[in-house]
Amino acid sequence: MLTILSVDKVTKQFRKHEVVLKNVTLDIKEGTFTAMIGASGSGKSTLLNIMSGLLKPTSGSVLYKGKNLTMFDDNEIANFLRNDVGLIFQNYYLLSHLTVEENINIGISNTGRHYELNEISKVLGIENLLRHFPSELSGGQQQRVAIARAIMKKPSILYCDEATGALDEANSKKVISLLHRIRQQYGITIIFITHNHEIAKTADRVITIKDGMVYRDTTCTNPISVKQMSWA
Numbered sequence: 338m339l340t341i342l343s344v345d346k347v348t349k350q351f352r353k354h355e356v357v358l359k360n361v362t363l364d365i366k367e368g369t370f371t372a373m374i375g376a377s378g379s380g381k382s383t384l385l386n387i388m389s390g391l392l393k394p395t396s397g398s399v400l401y402k403g404k405n406l407t408m409f410d411d412n413e414i415a416n417f418l419r420n421d422v423g424l425i426f427q428n429y430y431l432l433s434h435l436t437v438e439e440n441i442n443i444g445i446s447n448t449g450r451h452y453e454l455n456e457i458s459k460v461l462g463i464e465n466l467l468r469h470f471p472s473e474l475s476g477g478q479q480q481r482v483a484i485a486r487a488i489m490k491k492p493s494i495l496y497c498d499e500a501t502g503a504l505d506e507a508n509s510k511k512v513i514s515l516l517h518r519i520r521q522q523y524g525i526t527i528i529f530i531t532h533n534h535e536i537a538k539t540a541d542r543v544i545t546i547k548d549g550m551v552y553r554d555t556t557c558t559n560p561i562s563v564k565q566m567s568w569a
């Protein structure tokens with residue numbers, strides 16, 4: 338399997354605050370689903386933001402398909418975020434005055450590469466919601482719209498920061514199983530931060546972050562299916 342992302346000796350310190358990431362080194366293989374777990378404040382979001390190009394590390398490097406993101410200028414980062422990266426957060430960040438369809442089409446141009454809205458909305462089971470406004474949708478539906486928006490432009494890598502953190506069990510399971518499906522169908526690499534150890538069991542790999550370091554890194558040859566998850 339190809340390495341899509343290479344994090345090498347990354348450290349991060351916010352001004353005079355304490356060091357948040359300490360020498361993090363890891364490779365991500367293309368098409369894999371990696372769960373990242375760890376206590377609150379351990380540095381997961383900071384690491385994810387550095388891996389997605391949103392933040393620059395204090396030292397160390399991040400290679401995306403061999404290109405050094407840390408050397409990119411603002412323009413190159415903007416292009417990288419626009420073309421290669423999907424982002425999903427705990428809060429869906431849908432625009433309330435736009436319909437579901439308009440939200441999904443944000444940032445999609447006729448000339449740029451993108452999936453067909455019909456196809457993606459069917460995959461995510463939101464094809465009947467396209468004319469609705471976000472306030473008319475449940476949390477689970479809104480998160481599925483956010484996923485549709487994130488993957489419409491055919492990103493190669495999807496970063497999810499506690500994407501199911503605000504959802505109940507049934508909706509979380511639905512979102513997780515859709516993410517696995519998207520990965521299979523489109524070969525998108527997924528990095529998924531979660532507090533939920535059952536969700537982590539569905540991943541190919543579980544990275545535990547502790548005090549800004551990789552504390553444990555486990556590859557799972559036999560991840561459980563979403564149906565096998567027992568919710569704690």
Ligand code: ADP
Nearest residue numbers: 351354357375376377378379380381382383384
């Ligand atoms: P996690 O996602 O694991 O909860 P974070 O990466 O959000 O952890 O935060 C790790 C540490 O970095 C925390 O102590 C947090 O307060 C600190 N931190 C995060 N962002 C900033 C920032 N912009 N400025 C100063 N400190 C920050």
Ligand code: MG
Nearest residue numbers: 381382383498
């Ligand atoms: Mg976080």
